[in-house]
Ligand SMILES: O=P(O)(O)OC[C@H]1O[C@H](OP(=O)(O)OP(=O)(O)O)[C@H](O)[C@@H]1O
């Protein structure tokens with residue numbers, strides 16, 4: 177039996193992973209991720225595809241998860257209609273702080289895209305970009321054993337803010353969980369944490385949602401390609417403990433390969 181209700185939302189895939197998980201269901205985004213993961217694409221094309229994916233994911237996730245406020249903003253028409261030429265409606269709360277986390281290195285491009293989007297619509301004082309110098313540590317067999325964070329640059333507290341983590345590959349979840357622990361231990365308690373993987377495994381979804389009730393996940397694609405055929409045929413999360421998206425080296429299958437390595441052409 178699934179351990180949660182069936183979650184059904186417009187524009188999202190149905191699943192049993194719980195209320196704080198969103199699986200974006202959009203054919204254009206799926207085409208972009210499929211191209212991005214295909215070995216024939218040139219690197220210049222990958223950047224454009226990543227931009228496309230993260231613009232869409234951020235619009236969906238942040239438009240839903242960031243606090244709203246009633247705003248009144250003058251338009252050019254106010255000159256002719258002093259009372260009516262003003263936009264009055266709901267928009268993002270311009271007083272709420274949002275901190276975007278750049279998880280070096282796979283997360284560099286996604287974080288910059290999301291940060292620029294937020295700075296376009298929110299006051300400068302409310303947005304910040306932190307850089308977490310994170311690298312997974314592997315053992316002699318190439319198995320992931322931990323994450324190193326030395327040399328990170330965090331610009332202050334995240335108390336009461338929304339923390340946004342646009343790391344593209346949600347594999348084991350070690351990176352995001354370690355990032356979250358780092359903030360909670362040293363930089364305050366955010367109001368909410370919005371995690372934006374381009375591709376996430378069921379193992380990742382479990383690890384990050386269990387790490388904290390503050391976490392909300394918006395994944396552009398769910399990969400569980402190493403699951404048995406009868407498990408693959410079920411709705412995501414229905415047989416969660418039997419779903420497999422990770423190989424023995426902590427890589428996502430089908431996945432997209434080592435995205436950090438490919439984007440930087442640095443094989444380390
Ligand atoms: O969910 P996890 O298992 O923690 O893994 C995913 C991490 O790997 C990728 O990064 P990148 O290739 O830049 O870094 P790496 O050297 O740590 O693999 C990705 O962007 C994540 O940060």
Ligand SMILES: O=c1cc[nH]c(=O)[nH]1
Nearest residue numbers: 345347427428434435
């Ligand atoms: O499959 C994976 C796992 C970690 N990092 C990646 O880029 N890909």
